[in-house]
Amino acid sequence: MTHHHEVVEALQQIGYRLTPQRMMILEAIADSEGHLSAEEIHETVRTAYPYLDISTVYRTLDLLKTLHLVSETDLGRGPAQYELLSKGLHHHLICTECGEILDAPNSLLDSLRHAMSEEYDFHAEIEHLAVFGICSNCKGDAQEAG
Amino acid sequence: MTHHHEVVEALQQIGYRLTPQRMMILEAIADSEGHLSAEEIHETVRTAYPYLDISTVYRTLDLLKTLHLVSETDLGRGPAQYELLSKGLHHHLICTECGEILDAPNSLLDSLRHAMSEEYDFHAEIEHLAVFGICSNCKGDAQEAG
């Protein structure tokens, strides 16, 4: 639950300061189940510390991204979503019909990574992938409509 | 080269109007080699028709997306990129070191699609995927730096 303190303290050793804002932002991300937008992080921390500015959230997220502690997922619509990388890398299958989000393990991409490496000598860095499509529940509906 | 006229005329049959703006916008996309942003489309068409508004570009792109005539790719940074789908579906491998963009055929995703279908009964709609990573030229540099 609070193992992210190690993570924060590790910041110091690389020369970054350990500020309350940074701790609260990381805690908000760590305590959340799924993804959070910068604005959601802002709202969450503000309940405890109303002076937090959204720019501090973005600046902290930039830092955490650089350190590969959080992942940033751009869904192509709306704000980017942030998530703790230590929670275990996974990806999302998002149904465009009903909005359901299925979690898929990182291994789902093994074959794709292999193909990119073999055929293009390209080393993919896919920390977080979002794939849109139709889930099993909505497959019937889509066929009727089409 | 101008087979997109068929496409535009098909619009009428579904009840959409055939306006000069729509034709010019589609022509700009069709004539371009790679991707275009909405702003680039705007600039291109404006050389011939200076009154075109950027909002018309976005509205037309929405229409063309709905009809699956163009693909929209959100690179996660900067404006979305638009491309004719009839040009042949392909994806992009973008090197984060040197910025090179490799084109990859749609078949690259076959195994991934298969895995999502088999394991999650999820029917992915990946019209256009952009994958960031390290290309073969930069692989050595990255190892030295790391």
Next chain:
DNA sequence: ATTGGTGCAAAACTTTTGCAATTCC
């Protein structure tokens, strides 16, 4: 004629930046 589309202007939304004041080391 009528509905749909366009241009214009303004706003919405997300993210970034400059800078003075503050805080952590």
Next chain:
DNA sequence: GGAATTGCAAAAGTTTTGCACCAAT
């Protein structure tokens, strides 16, 4: 003390929207 960090305010960049006028059917 001094450099890093924050809060504030403003701006930047992309996309959307309201509305009056205009054009395609």
